[in-house]
Amino acid sequence: MRIIAGALKGRRLVTPRGATTRPTADQVRIALLDTLVPRLPGARVLDLFAGAGGVGLEALSRGAAHATFVERDARALAALAANVAALGVGDAARVLRLPVERALRLLAREDARFEIVFLDPPYEGALAAATLAALGAGALLAPGALVVAQHLTKRPPAARVGELRAFRSRRFGETTLTFFRAGGHNAEPDSPDG
Secondary structure, eight states: OBOOSSTTTTOBOOOOSSSSOOOOOHHHHHHHHHHHGGGOTTOEEEEETOTTOHHHHHHHHTTOSEEEEEEOOHHHHHHHHHHHHHHTOGGGEEEEESOHHHHHHHHHHTTOOEEEEEEOOOSSSSHHHHHHHHHHTOTTEEEEEEEEEEEETTSOOOSEETTEEEEEEEEETTEEEEEEEETOTTOOOOOTTO
């Protein structure tokens, strides 16, 4: 896996061995970051279930000011730490070795705010819905923040979750990205594969 674009373009990323994490496929990562490009310069990014950090590191490469990575798997954390060090982005990165629900509570206590949040939870279980519900409470979201959930196409999240309103989805076979806007009073849904 490599950084696709930006200041760190072409730099190789370490990925964890084993089946405990599922790196975001290049095609999905390209579509995600290309959609976010106008909002990346100077943004604070929260990468949940970060794995080796491909999405957050790509955001830093494309101009994000800071990325907070949340991951609890030891192998993924080792790869993430190696990537942060190898890319020399330690000053712009924070790694939290916590379950996502605990990390969100910690960040809320710190009054952290993010312009962009990405979550790619394990596809089995209810972590996507629980995480979106916690984010939808709004405590961690800057005004107009974007939240992007990666999920199984056949298990879409609710279109409205607290302060979040879905306004676009991009399908890649069995994987879909659903884009939410915080305080989505002016978020009009695009076509399902918009």
